[in-house]
Amino acid sequence: MKDMPNILWLEEIRKEDIISVGGKGASLGEMASIGLPVPRAFVVTAQAFRMFLVETGLDQKIFTLSDHLDVENNEALEKAADSIKALVLKAKMPAAVKDGIRTAYKKMSDNNMIVAVRSSATAEDLPDASFAGQQETYLNIKGESALLSSVQKCWASLYGARAIYYRAKQGFDDRTVNIAVVVQQLVRSEKSGVMFTSHPITGEPLTIIEGSWGLGEAVVSGSVSPDKYVFDQRSEQIAERMVADKKIEIVSDGDNGTKSVAITGTRRNAQVLSDDEVAKLAMYGKIAENHYGVPQDVEWGIVAGTIYILQSRPITTIGNKKEAKGMSGQKKEAKIILQGQGAAPGTAAGKVVIIRDVKDTGAVKEGDILVTRMTNPDMVPAMRKVAAIVTDEGGMTCHAAIVSRELGTPAVVGTKTATQVLKNGQIITVDGEMGLIYDGELEVAAPTKTMATPAAGASAPGSVITATSVKVNVSIPEAAARAAATGADGVGLLRIEHLILGLNKTPGWFITNNREEDFVKELHDGIKIVLDAFPGKPVWVRTLDAPTDEFRNMMGGENEPHEHNPMLGWRGIRRDLQSPEQFRLQVEAFKRLWKEGYENLGVMFPMVSHPDQFTAAKEMMGGWGVDVENVTLGIMIEIPSSAIMIEDFLKAGIRFASFGTNDLIQYTIAIDRNNENVADMYQPKHPAVLSLIHGAIQMCRAYNVECSICGQAGSDPKMAVWLVEHGIASISANIDAIAKIREAVARTEKRIILEAARNRDAE
Ligand code: PEP
Numbered sequence: 001m002k003d004m005p006n007i008l009w010l011e012e013i014r015k016e017d018i019i020s021v022g023g024k025g026a027s028l029g030e031m032a033s034i035g036l037p038v039p040r041a042f043v044v045t046a047q048a049f050r051m052f053l054v055e056t057g058l059d060q061k062i063f064t065l066s067d068h069l070d071v072e073n074n075e076a077l078e079k080a081a082d083s084i085k086a087l088v089l090k091a092k093m094p095a096a097v098k099d100g101i102r103t104a105y106k107k108m109s110d111n112n113m114i115v116a117v118r119s120s121a122t123a124e125d126l127p128d129a130s131f132a133g134q135q136e137t138y139l140n141i142k143g144e145s146a147l148l149s150s151v152q153k154c155w156a157s158l159y160g161a162r163a164i165y166y167r168a169k170q171g172f173d174d175r176t177v178n179i180a181v182v183v184q185q186l187v188r189s190e191k192s193g194v195m196f197t198s199h200p201i202t203g204e205p206l207t208i209i210e211g212s213w214g215l216g217e218a219v220v221s222g223s224v225s226p227d228k229y230v231f232d233q234r235s236e237q238i239a240e241r242m243v244a245d246k247k248i249e250i251v252s253d254g255d256n257g258t259k260s261v262a263i264t265g266t267r268r269n270a271q272v273l274s275d276d277e278v279a280k281l282a283m284y285g286k287i288a289e290n291h292y293g294v295p296q297d298v299e300w301g302i303v304a305g306t307i308y309i310l311q312s313r314p315i316t317t318i319g320n321k322k323e324a325k326g327m328s329g330q331k332k333e334a335k336i337i338l339q340g341q342g343a344a345p346g347t348a349a350g351k352v353v354i355i356r357d358v359k360d361t362g363a364v365k366e367g368d369i370l371v372t373r374m375t376n377p378d379m380v381p382a383m384r385k386v387a388a389i390v391t392d393e394g395g396m397t398c399h400a401a402i403v404s405r406e407l408g409t410p411a412v413v414g415t416k417t418a419t420q421v422l423k424n425g426q427i428i429t430v431d432g433e434m435g436l437i438y439d440g441e442l443e444v445a446a447p448t449k450t451m452a453t454p455a456a457g458a459s460a461p462g463s464v465i466t467a468t469s470v471k472v473n474v475s476i477p478e479a480a481a482r483a484a485a486t487g488a489d490g491v492g493l494l495r496i497e498h499l500i501l502g503l504n505k506t507p508g509w510f511i512t513n514n515r516e517e518d519f520v521k522e523l524h525d526g527i528k529i530v531l532d533a534f535p536g537k538p539v540w541v542r543t544l545d546a547p548t549d550e551f552r553n554m555m556g557g558e559n560e561p562h563e564h565n566p567m568l569g570w571r572g573i574r575r576d577l578q579s580p581e582q583f584r585l586q587v588e589a590f591k592r593l594w595k596e597g598y599e600n601l602g603v604m605f606p607m608v609s610h611p612d613q614f615t616a617a618k619e620m621m622g623g624w625g626v627d628v629e630n631v632t633l634g635i636m637i638e639i640p641s642s643a644i645m646i647e648d649f650l651k652a653g654i655r656f657a658s659f660g661t662n663d664l665i666q667y668t669i670a671i672d673r674n675n676e677n678v679a680d681m682y683q684p685k686h687p688a689v690l691s692l693i694h695g696a697i698q699m700c701r702a703y704n705v706e707c708s709i710c711g712q713a714g715s716d717p718k719m720a721v722w723l724v725e726h727g728i729a730s731i732s733a734n735i736d737a738i739a740k741i742r743e744a745v746a747r748t749e750k751r752i753i754l755e756a757a758r759n760r761d762a763e
């Protein structure tokens with residue numbers, strides 16, 4: 001073993017020291033090293049324990065007792081464990097170790113500081129340290145002799161019957177197993193609680209803090225309803241504050257243990273945390289999350305105005321109540337192995353199939369879980385078969401997210417490492433709501449897709465009528481029936497690129513191979529399915545908007561230009577205007593549908609940045625025989641310039657405009673919508689975005705032109721409330737979000753009417 005000191009202070013510890021200081025010691029050291037206010041601590045290292053075993057000759061004695069032990073013989077096991085523990089407790093601690101502990105303790109505080117003494121497992125590969133019996137903790141320890149005996153008790157805990165049994169079963173050699181002991185200032189919290197550094201369900205940058213009076217045990221165990229504070233990392237404001245009626249608190253009981261006492265007087269309903277403390281805690285949470293790279297579950301305490309961070313760990317087990325939301329009833333020991341963004345709701349379990357190349361999709365079987373870097377349109381046939389989809393990359397608006405939602409297939413995107421961490425054939429459970437991947441098959445998980453049929457209850461189709469139209473987004477025709485069953489007031493966005501990309505040939509391929517008619521027919525037939533599902537209701541079909549990289553894998557894709565930044569490249573209306581033949585074929589499909597009497601078909605142009613583009617597109621359509629003054633033509637507002645110049649577009653004759661917030665957000669604040677590394681900076685409610693939206697809505701209202709939204713932000717009820725308050729005419733949401741959006745819209749409209757009536761009465 002490396003020559004290491006008997007004692008290490010937290011500040012001296014590095015991650016690599018885990019062998020010497022154990023998991024707990026290393027993690028506290030790491031937290032201290034990134035500037036989190038961790039209570040003072042030192043670690044009695046594994047080397048000190050080893051020196052103890054060797055100098056006392058215990059190593060030999062212990063191993064004669066344990067070497068030929070039949071661990072299945074319970075009586076023999078208990079007897080051996082008791083004997084070894086007694087030996088460890090009786091043996092004399094080497095003077096060097098004793099002195100080291102004494103000196104460190106003095107250095108910590110001259111006044112006999114009260115400390116907690118905890119064992120810290122050093123076997124990195126022990127999958128469950130508590131099972132290994134290495135979780136012994138002694139609280140309220142005061143004075144040298146109590147401290148020395150607690151350290152020795154921690155050492156003895158290594159030889160509990162359960163621990164010996166576990167190591168034997170796991171094939172660990174007891175001769176080499178070590179233990180470290182953490183000695184840490186005991187924080188007698190006056191207030192304490194837990195914090196999720198990001199929203200545990202949506203992954204949004206919302207820090208959720210729960211706090212109550214007294215020691216943290218009250219909040220962690222759930223024996224008190226704590227205050228709840230939600231801190232929005234984007235606006236750096238407290239977004240929500242719920243002050244609870246706190247009936248009890250847990251406090252120290254003399255020098256030993258704790259007790260629960262009733263809270264009386266004004267403290268019961270007083271706010272536990274000041275705004276400043278909430279902001280500071282959220283900042284520490286952010287530091288931890290940034291450092292560890294995944295959202296953290298943090299325990300904190302405050303004494304005399306000083307904040308202490310007591311523990312920070314990724315959300316890895318669902319044993320506690322806070323992590324169990326959304327998946328009640330599953331096995332307590334279910335282990336979360338990956339996290340990403342919950343992109344399509346539902347839960348499913350199945351066998352992992354990792355697809356590194358689209359050519360491999362043949363390996364995907366019905367009910368498997370497709371795991372890939374990012375899905376491509378040519379993977380859609382495989383996506384149809386699987387029980388769930390998991391990707392390394394992407395955000396809520398990436399290809400995998402959009403298509404999974406429509407297929408009703410649970411999906412988690414942006415896990416960063418799924419293709420590395422998961423193994424082919426491994427059984428996992430995917431929770432597409434919370435964005436979590438569990439090892440194994442959870443009891444609650446149905447083996448098949450669990451996507452809800454359209455909502456029931458108060459917001460069931462037809463039961464709520466709103467003045468603001470609530471429409472639905474569709475990308476694949478096979479989702480049309482489910483979309484219509486929501487009772488939506490029309491289709492606010494039909495993305496035809498998914499339909500075309502599903503053909504696995506680029507429009508260019510159809511053109512160069514003289515197969516234009518096939519292309520027009522496919523397009524016509526696909527759109528018709530959606531129109532038929534929405535008789536008499538508006539269906540806004542968007543012209544092609546596929547970035548060049550999405551075309552590349554298809555037949556004809558070899559001719560696609562290589563672009564450094566396809567998001568800013570040759571896509572949307574810009575490409576159609578420069579590729580008249582590609583545009584003409586789409587218009588030909590629309591023309592046929594109009595001719596067949598589908599007057600509800602409207603055409604929407606994507607990525608429009610200047611009114612001249614709208615005018616040029618309209619003129620081209622007129623040139624191909626479309627009665628452009630009598631069909632519904634509109635634009636997406638997804639580039640800031642189109643929001644800024646909205647009045648010029650209105651003057652140019654647009655019949656409607658719809659916010660494509662997925663793009664509008666990325667182009668306004670320069671955050672790539674598909675890049676999971678900056679996903680937490682993607683801010684749908686960034687003031688600049690809201691300002692653009694607000695301005696465009698008001699201008700459309702002035703011109704009496706329908707202003708809508710079809711970006712993902714329209715599927716967020718809070719955003720829907722804001723949009724209704726600001727006068728939007730319609731909202732187009734995902735199939736799974738229609739019910740909640742309709743409800744949010746209805747409530748907001750009623751509130752506005754009520755407030756207006758009350759104001760009138762008050763005048
Ligand atoms: C948008 O940008 O918000 C939008 C709806 O279009 P897409 O997601 O297809 O770019």
Ligand code: MG
Pocket residue numbers: 606638660662663
């Ligand atoms: Mg867009």
